[in-house]
Amino acid sequence: MSGPFPGPGGGHVSDNAFHGSANVQAGGANFQNINHYPPPSRSVWPAVGGVLSVVLAAAAGALLVALKFGDDPDDRGGGQAREPAPASVPALAPGTSGPAAAPRTTPPSTPPAPRTGTEDAADRVQWTGTLRITEEGPRLDERPPVKYSYLRDVWLAQTDPAVLQGSDWSVNSTNLALWQGSTAPTRKDCAELVSTQGIDQVEVGRGTVVCVRTMYGRTAVLTVVSVSSSLRQGVLAEARVWSETETPETF
Template sequence: MAKDSGGGLSGNSFHGSTAAQHGEHSVQINHYGPPPGNPRNRVRITLAALAVLVLLGGALTLALWKYRDGTADPAPEGRSTHTPSGAAPAPGATRGSESPSSGASDAPAPEASLTSDPGGIQWTGPVRIVEDGPYLDEKPPKIKTSTYGEDVHLGLVDPPRLSGRTGETNLALWPGTGMPTRQECADLIATQGVRQVKVAKGTVVCVATQEGRTAVLTITATSNNFTDGVMAQATVWSTVTD
């Protein structure tokens, strides 16, 4: 490097395609940039990056397809939370947050109370009670014109009143809710039996039959004439009380 006529240094030189020169008191300081890149290397890097992106996109697409198809298992430890169609729910589980209906009546169904009685059922079904009345020991009960055959008959129509056998207290109104058992009816008649009871729709009447059986009548309809009479759902137990 030679000293110029102005007292500085001459013969500055630059190496490489890019350089910068600065300095104080005519001192040359060169800064060199990186050598120009190889175009082939840039192409290779670009292609490699594109290949990585393609592979990642393909893997993501495959994972999404498996998940939609149901073959993926998102549950931990390889356990699927999917319940196969038609499979029974686990004990204690409810379908659709179902719970026992809060609006259901607490009163036992008449069939459950009656058929569970150890005395057994001889006959159950609808009966019409008119002026002559049914004979409840028959299967099914039949209307009898004999005074001694009718276990219960229509005594009055306004208001409707049922009468028992002549001279006997073989009827009793059930005061509780639900349906009485045979023994409950028999005990009620034995302690609180009467000759006649006033009835309306829904009234439950216990009856002692001529042959010693026990029956229960649930009034389903009343009328103001002796022809239509009173309709009731009757159940007669087969056990005969001595």
């Protein structure tokens, strides 16, 4: 900076030749103050940056706290978060030290299904179906029954009237019995009837029920469906043969 400087001899000051915090150039009736500060040292800038970072972080934290608790009516007085209320504890039964157990629900018991005769081993059915009785048998112990010309459990002896003949495998061929009950016989009914009232032949017609003991001691029941005048066509019957065996007849 330069300017006129009145005084003896006149002259000008073109540059500031003084250094310091306050430099004064004076003369005559005028004076000029020139303040000259040296540039800050490079080591000052990192410190300034650190201070600014701390200030900004503190301001951001204060702003987050204000946003978190500013709208909570319970925190307006103290400005601190409240701990959550503890969960309710179930009541304890007298004499217990742990949580009360939930009451047990006992499922309703299912009554057992009623038993039927076919569920018993003695009344298990070996075979049931329709068969034709001719002069060739059949043998009822086979499953299904088969025809033979000998060792027959029951066979057609004549057709008019139709007569069923008992076994030819025993000298005592009284293995037939006529059932006259109003309901179908059970295995036990037929077995007892043949044992007490067994005969060697029986005249039959449509609807006749005949109990039979087989060669191997099984019990069967025959219900006549139709009768033919031919020995080859024979008698058609619904048959049931039980699995249970009893002492068979001797030869």
